[in-house]
Structures are given as C-alpha cells and as structure tokens.
Amino acid sequence: MARSLSRFLRQVFGWLHERAFERVRTPLRNACALAVLFWRADRRLTFWLAFLTVVLGLLPNATAVASGAFVGSVPGAVGHGLASPSGRQALTWLGLVSFGFLAGGVGLAGSRLLCELMNTRLTLALGDTVGRAALGAGDLTRLADPGVSADLAAVEEFERSDLHLQTAWSVRMLLTMRTAGLCAAGILATFAWWAPVVLVAGWSVTNVASHRWMRRGFTAVREEGGGALRRADYLRGLLVDPPVAAEVRVFGLAGWLGEEYTRTWRAAMEVVWRARRSNAWSLVLGTAALLACHGVVLATLVQRTGRGELGAGALTVYGLSVIGVGELGFLGPPQWRVARATALARQALDLSERLGPAVLRPAPPAVASVPRGPGPVEVHLRGVSFRYPGRDTPVLRELDLRIPPGQSVAVVGANGAGKSTLTKLVCGLYPPSDGSIRLDGADPRAYRSDGPAGRVAVVFQDFLRYELSLRDNVGLGSLPLLRDERALGEALRDAGGTELLTDLPAGWDTVLARGYDGGVDLSGGQWQKVALARALVAVRGGAGLLILDEPTAGLDVRAETELFDRFLSLTRDTTTILVTHRLASVRHADRIVVLSDGRVAEDGDHDTLLASGGRYARMFRLQAERFADHADHADHTDHTDHTGSADSAGDSAGATGAADA
Numbered sequence: 001m002a003r004s005l006s007r008f009l010r011q012v013f014g015w016l017h018e019r020a021f022e023r024v025r026t027p028l029r030n031a032c033a034l035a036v037l038f039w040r041a042d043r044r045l046t047f048w049l050a051f052l053t054v055v056l057g058l059l060p061n062a063t064a065v066a067s068g069a070f071v072g073s074v075p076g077a078v079g080h081g082l083a084s085p086s087g088r089q090a091l092t093w094l095g096l097v098s099f100g101f102l103a104g105g106v107g108l109a110g111s112r113l114l115c116e117l118m119n120t121r122l123t124l125a126l127g128d129t130v131g132r133a134a135l136g137a138g139d140l141t142r143l144a145d146p147g148v149s150a151d152l153a154a155v156e157e158f159e160r161s162d163l164h165l166q167t168a169w170s171v172r173m174l175l176t177m178r179t180a181g182l183c184a185a186g187i188l189a190t191f192a193w194w195a196p197v198v199l200v201a202g203w204s205v206t207n208v209a210s211h212r213w214m215r216r217g218f219t220a221v222r223e224e225g226g227g228a229l230r231r232a233d234y235l236r237g238l239l240v241d242p243p244v245a246a247e248v249r250v251f252g253l254a255g256w257l258g259e260e261y262t263r264t265w266r267a268a269m270e271v272v273w274r275a276r277r278s279n280a281w282s283l284v285l286g287t288a289a290l291l292a293c294h295g296v297v298l299a300t301l302v303q304r305t306g307r308g309e310l311g312a313g314a315l316t317v318y319g320l321s322v323i324g325v326g327e328l329g330f331l332g333p334p335q336w337r338v339a340r341a342t343a344l345a346r347q348a349l350d351l352s353e354r355l356g357p358a359v360l361r362p363a364p365p366a367v368a369s370v371p372r373g374p375g376p377v378e379v380h381l382r383g384v385s386f387r388y389p390g391r392d393t394p395v396l397r398e399l400d401l402r403i404p405p406g407q408s409v410a411v412v413g414a415n416g417a418g419k420s421t422l423t424k425l426v427c428g429l430y431p432p433s434d435g436s437i438r439l440d441g442a443d444p445r446a447y448r449s450d451g452p453a454g455r456v457a458v459v460f461q462d463f464l465r466y467e468l469s470l471r472d473n474v475g476l477g478s479l480p481l482l483r484d485e486r487a488l489g490e491a492l493r494d495a496g497g498t499e500l501l502t503d504l505p506a507g508w509d510t511v512l513a514r515g516y517d518g519g520v521d522l523s524g525g526q527w528q529k530v531a532l533a534r535a536l537v538a539v540r541g542g543a544g545l546l547i548l549d550e551p552t553a554g555l556d557v558r559a560e561t562e563l564f565d566r567f568l569s570l571t572r573d574t575t576t577i578l579v580t581h582r583l584a585s586v587r588h589a590d591r592i593v594v595l596s597d598g599r600v601a602e603d604g605d606h607d608t609l610l611a612s613g614g615r616y617a618r619m620f621r622l623q624a625e626r627f628a629d630h631a632d633h634a635d636h637t638d639h640t641d642h643t644g645s646a647d648s649a650g651d652s653a654g655a656t657g658a659a660d661a
C-alpha cells in the first residue's frame with residue numbers, strides 16, 4: 001500500500017515537474033538567451049533601456065498616487081483658497097501629476113530612440129553570432145546536420161522578416177507593462193490583499209480561454225486545412241516569384257492562379273473560422289469571468305467608500321490600480337513577438353554553442369604548419385572513403401590518387417560516380433570518413449584559407465553569383481588583387497570575357513544583379529566566364545591548385561574544349577583538376593582518371609586509355625559515334641562542314657549521356 005502510494009506520488013511529481021517546470025524553464029532559458037544577445041549587442045544601451053523600462057513602468061503608478069493626493073486635496077483648496085497651505089498642497093500635487101505625464105511622454109520618445117539603436121545593434125549581434133557559427137563550422141558536415149540547417153533557416157527567416165526590427169521595442173513594452181502591473185497590484189494589495197489575486201485570476205481565466213480559442217484555429221488548420229494552406233502559399237509564390245512569374249505570364253495563367261489562390265485560401269480559412277465559431281463559448285465564458293472579478297473588486301471599493309472608509313483620493317488611487325493590474329494580464333502582439341524573439345535567440349546561441357567549438361578547435365598536429373609559398377601543390381589521397389551524413393552507401397571507397405605538383409588531371413565518370421564529392425574533399429569541405437587527404441603534406445582544411453594566401457582555387461558547378469560589382473565578382477578570387485584592374489582585366493580576358501567590360505554600362509562597377517541601380521543580370525555563359533576569371537585571379541594571387549568542376553556546362557563542346565586548352569596552357573605551373581562529362585574536352589590533360597564504384601578504375605593519358613580498350617575507350621567511342629550520327633544528320637540538312645574523326649568526338653553537344661553508359 002505504502003509502496004503504491006509512493007509510486008503514485010512520484011508519478012504525480014514527475015508529471016508536475018514535466019508539465020509545470022518545463023513550461024517555466026523553457027521560456028526562462030529563452031529570455032536569458034535574448035538578454036545575452038542584448039548584452040552582446042551593446043552593454044551601455046542595454047543598461048539605459050533597462051533603466052528606462054523600469055522608470056516607465058513605475059511612472060504611471062506614481063502619477064496615480066499623485067492624482068489621488070491631488071483629488072484628496074481639492075476640497076481643502078476650494079474651501080480655503082489656493083494661497084492657503086491646502087491650496088498650495090493641491091497645486092504641488094497637480095504639478096507632480098503634470099510632471100508624471102510629461103516625463104512619461106519624454107521617456108517614451110527616448111525609449112523609442114534607444115530601441116531603434118538597439119534593434120540595429122541586435123541585428124548585427126544576431127548576424128555576427130550566427131555568421132561566426134556558420135562560417136566557423138570547419139567543414140560542411142556540421143552544416144549538413146538537419147537540426148543545424150533548420151536552426152539556421154529559422155534564424156535567417158527571422159532576420160528577413162520585419163519582426164526582428166521590433167524586438168527591442170516589444171521587449172521594452174512588455175517589461176514596462178509587467179512592471180506597471182506589478183506595482184499596481186502592490187498598491188491595490190494595501191486596500192485588500194485578495195483584490196489583485198482575484199483580478200489576476202480573472203485575467204488568467206480569460207487568457208486561457210482566448211488561448212484555447214486561438215489554438216483551436218491553429219489545430220484545425222493543421223489537421224484539416226494544412227494541405228489547402230500549403231497549396232495557397234505555393235500558388236501565391238507562383239504569382240510573385242520573378243522567375244516563375246515570367247512563365248506564368250507567357251502562358252496567361254495569372255488570372256487563373258489569382259482565382260485559384262483566393263479559393264484555396266478561403267477554403268483553408270473556412271476551417272479556422274468554423275473551429276473558432278464552435279469554440280466561441282470559451283471566449284464568452286472567459287470574458288464573463290474577467291468582468292465578474294473586476295465587478296467584485298470595484299463593488300467592494302464602492303461599498304467601503306460609501307461606508308466612509310475611503311476618501312475620494314484613495315478611491316482614485318485604487319480605481320486606477322484596478323485598471324493598472326490589467327497590465328499584468330494583457331496578452332497581445334508584443335508578447336507574441338517577444339516569445340518568438342526569445343526562442344530565436346536561444347536557437348542562435350545554441351547554434352554558436354554547437355558550431356562554435358570548430359572555430360577554436362586547433363588544427364591537428366600533422367597539419368599545423370601549412371606551406372604557403374608559391375608554386376604548384378601536390379595532392380595525395382590515401383585509402384579515402386567517404387559517406388555523406390545520413391547516407392548508407394559510401395560514395396568513395398578506399399580511393400588512392402596522387403597528383404604530382406603541376407600535373408593536370410581530368411576526372412571523368414558516370415553521373416553520381418563521386419567526381420564532385422572528390423573535389424569537395426580535396427577542398428577540405430568534408431573530412432574523409434576514412435583515409436587521409438594531403439595537399440603538400442597538409443590537411444586541406446588548413447589550406448582553405450579565407451585570407452589572401454589561399455592556395456586552392458575552385459569553380460564549382462553551382463558557383464556563386466555574387467550580387468556585387470563585376471570588379472568584386474572577379475577580384476574576390478584574391479583579395480589583395482581586388483583593386484588591381486590590370487590583373488582583373490587580364491583574368492577576364494583569359495576567361496574569354498573581355499567584351500563584358502565594354503558591354504556593361506558601368507564597366508567594372510556594374511552590379512551583376514537586377515534590382516540594383518544600373519544593375520545587370522548576366523547570361524549563364526557570361527556568368528561562367530566571370531567565375532572562371534575569379535579562379536584565374538586566385539591563381540595569380542598564389543593558388544597552386546585549381547579545380548574546375550564542370551563550370552562550362554553551359555558552353556558548347558567546341559567552346560569548352562578551347563577554354564580547357566587555354567586554361568591548361570595558362571595554368572601550366574599550377575596543379576589542375578578538371579571534372580567533365582565531355583571526354584573530347586580533356587584529351588589534352590596530362591592524365592585522365594576514370595572514377596567508378598568509388599575508386600579509380602582507370603588512370604593514364606588519353607592515348608594510353610584509348611589503346612587499352614577499357615571503360616574510357618568505350619565511353620569515348622560512344623561519344624564519337626554520336627558525333628558521327630550528328631554530323632551525318634547535319635550533312636544531310638545544312639551541309640555544315642564537320643570532321644567526323646574521333647578527335648572531334650566531343651563536338652557532339654549531347655555527349656553527356658554517353659558518359660553515363
């Protein structure tokens with residue numbers, strides 16, 4: 001019996017701990033996180049804002065007390081004249097009441113100014129905290145963690161919304177309200193200890209009822225109308241998203257989409273309204289409870305005044321305090337905004353805790369010293385295996401590859417063979433699951449410098465298109481060369497993009513994005529030239545390893561071949577890794593490596609691999625045959641002059657599919 005009683009009690013305590021303690025603990029932890037962010041953003045501003053918040057909370061109560069005293073002194077002043085002591089007393093109280101209102105107004109204006117300042121500092125602090133965490137995340141594995149990317153996305157969305165620009169103001173308002181409410185409750189307790197308790201209870205019931213009413217709407221939309229709401233969101237996106245909007249307009253779908261959006265949105269909202277209508281009684285009951293609690297307190301006040309226990313002054317003070325206690329119970333936009341901001345602050349700090357150690361983590365001893373001298377880099381992969389987080393099968397399996405300094409290596413293979421993954425590992429963006437990767441004997445993560453001495457230059461398939469000037473887009477390859485127009489011009493010329501300089505309205509200063517003053521959007525091919533020029537600038541700046549991961553997919557094969565050849569001659573003193581599907585484009589590379597099953601399946605120069613009759617030879621001949629078909633067809637149609645030799649095999653623009661064979 002005793003044992004089951006103790007088990008029951010333990011269960012009750014466990015439940016209480018879980019429900020009550022957690023309910024308080026989480027908002028408290030979140031609030032502390034926001035306080036930390038405020039403190040980090042600007043200590044002095046935080047102090048003055050806190051000071052003003054408390055003053056603005058106390059001021060209405062002080063004014064209420066002064067008002068009561070003034071009302072109490074009015075009969076004396078009227079009876080004895082303003083020159084009498086009672087008259088002077090009434091004037092003093094009136095002066096204090098006026099001062100209270102005036103100070104409130106000035107304080108409010110001052111706090112608005114401080115909040116504006118605080119919001120900008122807070123934005124910077126949030127950006128800095130999250131940015132440092134994300135940039136310092138060592139390799140990309142941590143960023144690929146679904147929890148981390150969800151937190152990052154949430155913080156980013158918060159930053160993009162207007163919400164974060166209202167954080168300081170909302171926090172100030174909420175704290176001022178609660179301070180004022182607490183103070184009013186204290187004053188009212190001198191009339192009757194139970195009065196503030198009854199009022200707070202009334203507010204609690206109303207809040208629970210309205211919360212329940214609101215939640216019913218959310219639950220209904222989640223359970224029944226979620227699909228419709230998502231669809232409405234999607235349709236709205238189709239209407240306003242610029243790239244999509246173009247196609248929508250061409251097909252004349254705007255009207256249909258507009259109607260469809262309205263219909264779907266109404267259908268989703270109908271679910272909410274229905275759920276809320278059927279729960280309206282909870283709102284009515286909550287409001288009735290609040291009115292009843294206020295009725296009890298006010299009736300007691302009136303009754304005791306009627307009995308002569310309270311004078312006009314006291315009645316004024318207590319009456320104002322009854323209204324003031326409402327500040328404790330009020331729920332509204334400032335509270336929701338603060339709840340959201342505190343939760344986001346927690347996420348941001350969690351992120352910096354989870355990712356932060358990577359910034360401080362010392363490099364492994366083997367890679368502590370990184371040679372930074374000029375010259376080509378040696379690449380050495382030994383028994384490298386790699387599996388993406390969350391994936392069962394490895395992409396690379398015990399792969400061995402050594403590239404001597406200055407050699408150009410083309411990496412080819414079917415779709416999904418792991419070519420891009422290999423380049424990312426060599427760049428140090430992911431650590432290998434097994435084995436080791438060394439660039440001149442050092443860990444690539446030590447090489448991937450964000451300073452001027454970066455020794456690895458890369459152009460990925462999805463290279464960055466900075467919404468910055470042409471100068472920045474090219475010059476960011478090597479920061480010391482950012483202002484060196486000669487170096488940038490030569491790189492642009494070598495990448496085949498000289499005409500960009502003359503075509504763009506403001507030359508180097510043209511912003512490469514529409515939506516900016518004088519901004520211009522480039523074509524896919526022009527962007528590729530800019531990205532290649534950036535890589536060439538990096539090589540000029542000291543990069544000894546250049547990686548090109550299919551940056552030329554938008555070019556036709558002849559243009560790609562010419563460009564690769566030009567790159568190979570321009571970067572003769574640089575170790576180069578080229579990734580492509582078009583085998584004709586890489587014939588002039590010193591060496592060709594065929595990836596298959598996560599390993600190096602074939603390794604040699606073009607002639608050797610062709611003669612060996614293996615996988616590479618089969619892929620190459622297949623592309624050549626396709627070209628021959630293509631050339632025959634062209635002969636019949638427009639008599640275009642083509643040479644159908646295997647050497648020109650890559651001129652078949654559709655060769656990509658052949659590599660998959």
Ligand SMILES: Nc1ncnc2c1ncn2[C@@H]1O[C@H](COP(=O)(O)OP(=O)(O)OP(=O)(O)O)[C@@H](O)[C@H]1O
Nearest residue numbers: 388389391395413414415416417418419420421422
């Ligand atoms: N971030 C990632 N997370 C999980 N799996 C990935 C990720 N990136 C690539 N993969 C998987 O790894 C495998 C190899 O991809 P990778 O992009 O390296 O191949 P690839 O040879 O470059 O292909 P393609 O020729 O199509 O560009 C594929 O199965 C792909 O689905």
